[in-house]
Amino acid sequence: MSIALDIAGLHKVYRSGTVALAGIDLQVKQGDFFALLGPNGAGKSTTIGVISSLVNKTQGKVQVFGHDIDTDLEAAKSQLGLVPQEFNFNQFETLLQIVVNQAGYYGIPKTIALQRAEKYLSQLGLWEKRNARARELSGGMKRRLMIARALMHEPRLLILDEPTAGVDIELRRSMWEFLRTINQQGVTIILTTHYLEEAEMLCRNIAIIDKGLIIENTSMKALLAKLGKETFILDLDVLPSALQLEGFQWRALEGQSIEVDVEKAQGLNPIFSQLTAQQIKVLSMRNKANRLEELFVNLVEHGRGASA
Amino acid sequence: MNRRYLVAFKSILDKEITRFMRIWVQTLVPPAITMSLYFVIFGSLIGSRIGDMNGFSYMEFIVPGLIMMSVITNSYANVASSFFSAKFQRNVEELLVAPVPNYLIVLGYVGGGMARGMLVGLIVTLLSLFFVTIQIHNLAIIVLTVVLTSMLFSLGGLINAVYAKTFDDISIIPTFVLTPLTYLGGVFYSLTLLPGFWQQVAALNPIVYMVNAFRYGFLGYTDVSLWLALAVVVSFIVVLFSYAMYLINKGIGLRS
Ligand SMILES: Nc1ncnc2c1ncn2[C@@H]1O[C@H](COP(=O)(O)OP(=O)(O)O)[C@@H](O)[C@H]1O
Ligand SMILES: [Mg+2]
Numbered sequence: 001m002s003i004a005l006d007i008a009g010l011h012k013v014y015r016s017g018t019v020a021l022a023g024i025d026l027q028v029k030q031g032d033f034f035a036l037l038g039p040n041g042a043g044k045s046t047t048i049g050v051i052s053s054l055v056n057k058t059q060g061k062v063q064v065f066g067h068d069i070d071t072d073l074e075a076a077k078s079q080l081g082l083v084p085q086e087f088n089f090n091q092f093e094t095l096l097q098i099v100v101n102q103a104g105y106y107g108i109p110k111t112i113a114l115q116r117a118e119k120y121l122s123q124l125g126l127w128e129k130r131n132a133r134a135r136e137l138s139g140g141m142k143r144r145l146m147i148a149r150a151l152m153h154e155p156r157l158l159i160l161d162e163p164t165a166g167v168d169i170e171l172r173r174s175m176w177e178f179l180r181t182i183n184q185q186g187v188t189i190i191l192t193t194h195y196l197e198e199a200e201m202l203c204r205n206i207a208i209i210d211k212g213l214i215i216e217n218t219s220m221k222a223l224l225a226k227l228g229k230e231t232f233i234l235d236l237d238v239l240p241s242a243l244q245l246e247g248f249q250w251r252a253l254e255g256q257s258i259e260v261d262v263e264k265a266q267g268l269n270p271i272f273s274q275l276t277a278q279q280i281k282v283l284s285m286r287n288k289a290n291r292l293e294e295l296f297v298n299l300v301e302h303g304r305g306a307s308a
Numbered sequence: 309m310n311r312r313y314l315v316a317f318k319s320i321l322d323k324e325i326t327r328f329m330r331i332w333v334q335t336l337v338p339p340a341i342t343m344s345l346y347f348v349i350f351g352s353l354i355g356s357r358i359g360d361m362n363g364f365s366y367m368e369f370i371v372p373g374l375i376m377m378s379v380i381t382n383s384y385a386n387v388a389s390s391f392f393s394a395k396f397q398r399n400v401e402e403l404l405v406a407p408v409p410n411y412l413i414v415l416g417y418v419g420g421g422m423a424r425g426m427l428v429g430l431i432v433t434l435l436s437l438f439f440v441t442i443q444i445h446n447l448a449i450i451v452l453t454v455v456l457t458s459m460l461f462s463l464g465g466l467i468n469a470v471y472a473k474t475f476d477d478i479s480i481i482p483t484f485v486l487t488p489l490t491y492l493g494g495v496f497y498s499l500t501l502l503p504g505f506w507q508q509v510a511a512l513n514p515i516v517y518m519v520n521a522f523r524y525g526f527l528g529y530t531d532v533s534l535w536l537a538l539a540v541v542v543s544f545i546v547v548l549f550s551y552a553m554y555l556i557n558k559g560i561g562l563r564s
Binding site for chain 2: 014015049052053054056073074075078080082084086087088090091092093097098100101102103104105106107108109149
């Protein structure tokens with residue numbers, strides 16, 4: 001299977017001196033539905049800006065379906081559809097003008113562009129509004145207009161930067177449904193979000209970005225399993241080499257300590273009973289600080305705040 | 309130019325022309341009114357008292373200059389405000405993410421500015437027919453001059469828009485540079501009226517060459533050498549085009 005997006009060693013330092021990306025490596029496979037999750041200011045939009053050549057990178061390599069943006073930019077651009085975080089259309093143009101012109105920039109002649117405009121504007125529930133000026137649309141409609149616009153040249157990779165921010169629940173669900181259909185038709189989708197729920201609903205794979213670094217890059221399933229797990233550090237009076245802890249993943253640490261992964265459903269009792277049975281005393285116990293965990297607590301709280 | 313580029317270029321041009329036609333009350337009507345006033349006041353009322361200018365009635369003499377003045381102002385204003393507003397509303401990103409080479413972005417916007425400049429020029433020419441019988445000495449020179457001049461000032465407007473950070477920034481150059489240069493550019497008087505030293509100063513004003521070349525197309529009369537005039541305009545175009553390309557390639561004001 002080919003690679004839709006390949007990012008290696010990506011750095012971005014803005015003129016202001018802000019280090020937005022501190023060395024990102026990321027691969028997204030063709031056909032994937034991929035989430036880029038992270039708190040505000042993590043570097044999601046900057047990453048997308050670099051991929052879509054709206055932001056100049058400081059260092060690193062980006063390839064879209066094998067086309068390097070440094071040497072083969074037009075080919076890379078042709079494969080890519082972008083739905084940016086902020087509205088970026090001319091408010092005074094009509095929907096039809098906006099999408100047909102956009103197709104034109106990709107070399108799509110007007111007759112074909114008009115057919116596609118009908119197809120995508122209809123699918124996104126905007127065909128009735130085709131002759132309205134963009135500024136007359138509601139926020140959710142503007143968001144969908146940008147999706148229609150991004151699909152006009154039928155890109156193989158669609159990138160959406162926080163597409164559901166400020167969109168009500170009802171509309172959010174229908175948007176998810178639409179994206180799922182597009183993905184099933186073979187379009188690779190990358191979506192940034194700071195709602196874990198959204199990533200969970202839609203995405204197969206996920207990368208978590210924080211302070212310009214990827215801190216986790218795995219399947220959605222593995223991530224959820226990981227999040228359902230806590231790690232405890234137990235200081236023991238003795239640490240026999242033959243220590244048995246049935247049903248738990250554990251690792252020996254320096255001295256007489258061990259680190260045990262505990263799924264929330266398991267509880268701690270079986271650990272204590274097994275240790276007691278082996279005549280091992282637990283001197284102290286603490287929770288292992290986990291950056292991912294902390295991040296998620298923040299994200300989840302933030303997400304609740306935003307949807308409330 | 310391959311087919312894909314041609315479609316892209318036509319799309320930008322189409323969008324630009326649609327824009328100024330949509331707001332025709334702001335783009336086409338004001339120059340028509342202003343120039344009609346010039347015709348009435350300078351041509352009919354005052355002009356009759358001024359008498360001949362190098363063997364032509366004052367009205368005959370100033371009409372080509374006034375047409376040129378509206379071409380200059382409108383080409384410049386079109387690209388300056390359209391490109392700046394595309395930056396401001398961020399819809400310039402529609403072009404930046406698309407596989408459109410930078411020279412096509414420049415040519416597309418410049419083409420839009422030329423279209424408005426020339427359309428306004430045509431409107432003003434038609435209006436002038438109410439006040440004067442226009443003679444045509446050399447149509448090819450008229451067309452060539454108007455094409456080159458509108459191109460030159462469209463490029464100027466584009467460069468202005470690249471640097472502009474607020475709407476005020478796109479009116480500074482027209483107010484403080486273009487308008488004075490145009491008024492001093494031999495629109496209203498023959499350079500031969502100026503004392504020797506000031507004639508030499510006027511020769512540094514590029515607008516003098518455009519106005520004179522254009523006037524030559526109508527009257528067959530020019531204060532400066534026609535070939536020098538065309539050479540000056542073409543040189544300016546080459547310089548401004550290269551500079552515009554440099555700015556867009558660098559992404560000044562466009563890419564962070
Ligand atoms: N144009 C810019 N100039 C300077 N700093 C910027 C610019 N855009 C973003 N930043 C900074 O870069 C960091 C990453 O921002 P961004 O990529 O927008 O994050 P996210 O999309 O994840 O919220 C932030 O600290 C932000 O303030
Ligand atoms: Mg963002």
